[in-house]
Amino acid sequence: xxxxxxxxxxxxxxxxxxxxxxxxxxxxxxxxxxxxxxxxxxxxxxxxxxxxxxxxxxxxxxxxxxxxxxxxxxxxxxxxxxxxxxxxxxxxxxxxxxxxxxxxxxxxxxxxxxxxxxxxxxxxxxxxxxxxxxxxxxxxxxxxxxxxxxxxxxxxxxxxxxxxxxxxxxxxxxxxxxxxxxxxxxxxxxxxxxxxxxxxxxxxxxxxxxxxxxxxxxxxxxxxxxxxxxxxxxxxxxxxxxxxxxxxxxxxxxxxxxxxxxxxxxxxxxxxxxxxxxxxxxxxxxxxxxxxxxxxxxxxxxxxxxxxxxxxxxxxxxxxxxxxxx
Numbered sequence: 001x002x003x004x005x006x007x008x009x010x011x012x013x014x015x016x017x018x019x020x021x022x023x024x025x026x027x028x029x030x031x032x033x034x035x036x037x038x039x040x041x042x043x044x045x046x047x048x049x050x051x052x053x054x055x056x057x058x059x060x061x062x063x064x065x066x067x068x069x070x071x072x073x074x075x076x077x078x079x080x081x082x083x084x085x086x087x088x089x090x091x092x093x094x095x096x097x098x099x100x101x102x103x104x105x106x107x108x109x110x111x112x113x114x115x116x117x118x119x120x121x122x123x124x125x126x127x128x129x130x131x132x133x134x135x136x137x138x139x140x141x142x143x144x145x146x147x148x149x150x151x152x153x154x155x156x157x158x159x160x161x162x163x164x165x166x167x168x169x170x171x172x173x174x175x176x177x178x179x180x181x182x183x184x185x186x187x188x189x190x191x192x193x194x195x196x197x198x199x200x201x202x203x204x205x206x207x208x209x210x211x212x213x214x215x216x217x218x219x220x221x222x223x224x225x226x227x228x229x230x231x232x233x234x235x236x237x238x239x240x241x242x243x244x245x246x247x248x249x250x251x252x253x254x255x256x257x258x259x260x261x262x263x264x265x266x267x268x269x270x271x272x273x274x275x276x277x278x279x280x281x282x283x284x285x286x287x288x289x290x291x292x293x294x295x296x297x298x299x300x301x302x303x304x305x306x307x308x309x310x311x312x313x314x315x316x317x318x319x320x321x322x323x324x325x326x
Contacts, residue, residue, distance in 0.1 A: 001057040003267075003301040008255055011061040011225045012054055014047060015261040016075065020068040022096050023132040026161060026188065030132055042263045044078045046281050050259065051082055053291050057298070059257075060089040061225040063116075067261070070099040076106040083111035090225060092116065094157070096131075097139035104145055114153030114224075115146055116184075120164065122171045130163065147179055154181040155224070155241075160200035161188050169205055170212045176238030184228050184241035189269065202244040209233070209240065216240065227253065257298060265294065267301040 002008055018036050020028065042050075051062065062082055069075055070093075082091045092114035093107065100107075100117065107115075119139055121127050127136040146154045158172045169185070176183045188199035206216060216231035219239060223230050228241040258266040263278025275297040280290055 001059075001295065001298060004299050005252075005301070005303050007253070007301070008058075009257060009298050009301070010058050011063070011256045012051075012059050012259060013063040013065050013256060014051075014259045015065045015067065016047070016069050016078065017041065017067040017072045018261050019071050020066060020096070021071055021098055021133075022068070022135075025130055025132070026159070027192065036262060040278075041261045042259075042278060042281075044074070044081065046263065046278070047078060047259075048081050048085070049281065049287075050263075050277060050290070050294075051085060051088075053287055053294055055085060055087045056291060057295060060087050062088070062091045063225070064091065064093045066094075068096055068098070069093060070095055070103055076103065076110040079107065079112055080110035090114065092153070092225070094118070097142045098133075098135050100142035101138070101145045104142070104149070108149055108152065112152065114155070116155045116157050117143055117146070118157045118159075119143075119172065120158050120160070121168045122175075123168065126163065126168070143175075143181070147181060153224075156181060156183045157186055158183065159186050159188055160205060162198045164200060166208050166212075169200075169208045173209055173213070173233075173240055176233070176240060177236045179238055181238045182223070182228075182230065182241055183238065184243055186243040191269065202242045205242070206231075225255075227256075251303065254301075257301070265297050267297060271302055273297075273300065273302055 018033075018041075022028075023030050023032060064075070064079065066072075079091055079093070082088060090113045091111065093112060094116040095118070097117045097119070100115065117139065120130055122136070124134070124136045128134045143154065143156070146152055156172065156175060158169075160169060173183050175181060185200070185202070185205050187201065210216060213233050213236075216233060219230040219232055223239070223241070228243045230239045230241040233240055258269070259277070260266060263276065263281065264274050265277050266274040275293050277290065277293065280293060
């Protein structure tokens with residue numbers, strides 16, 4: 001469907017949990033955050049029911065997120081159920097990679113179309129400092145295993161910030177030299193603890209990459225479901241992408257909405273605008289009621305975020321991305 005600004009909305013990011021097995025310094029404090037009681041989290045049946053409603057409006061691309069989605073029990077069952085829905089085009093997953101190798105066979109059997117793996121550095125000591133866990137070898141092993149599945153799209157998500165240096169950027173981008181994966185650099189968003197860290201702009205990163213690898217060639221074709229734009233690098237098998245919501249606002253082309261693990265349909269990362277769908281689900285409302293609320297909420301999607309403005313109203317001051325859905 002289209003919102004009031006004539007943008008086609010066909011992609012939804014669905015958080016299935018607020019829990020995570022890492023404590024990344026820009027996402028969670030070392031002691032973690034209070035977990036949402038399980039009974040307040042949407043059940044798989046509720047998620048499937050909502051996705052049937054979303055599909056009626058042409059929202060046929062789903063990204064499963066968290067927290068860390070692989071810590072939720074039987075997540076592969078949900079993926080299988082979503083893939084079986086009539087009209088579903090793609091079901092993908094974002095993960096920190098710690099449990100990915102263990103679940104890859106089940107995920108592929110369930111029909112998973114793609115996986116995004118978070119990785120900010122290839123330096124083991126720095127990885128441990130950022131995530132508060134010595135687990136880099138597990139993530140790298142999972143990436144290798146994922147690439148063995150030729151029909152699985154594999155992408156790396158890197159969020160450079162003040163602890164990032166040129167070597168981090170060059171080495172992370174270099175993962176795309178000898179493999180088909182895409183490496184995406186994502187600008188740090190001022191959400192939750194992310195407000196405490198500076199961000200690397202796309203220009204900063206491309207300058208480093210050009211110095212290391214030569215000229216970047218823009219890719220004109222659309223790759224993936226979201227807002228990333230990509231470049232070819234001479235001699236690379238994979239591509240380098242950017243999601244630059246702060247330095248290159250793409251709100252005029254935004255095609256996504258979010259569903260939090262508690263069932264709140266959120267239409268923009270910055271603002272509170274949205275609808276509590278869980279209450280409607282659990283008061284036994286008919287699908288027609290859900291569909292009307294979904295349609296109205298998406299239609300009223302804000303024109304843009306204002307993270308870079310003088311008066312950035314609506315920013316989540318306490319909730320981090322683990323609560324909203326990464």
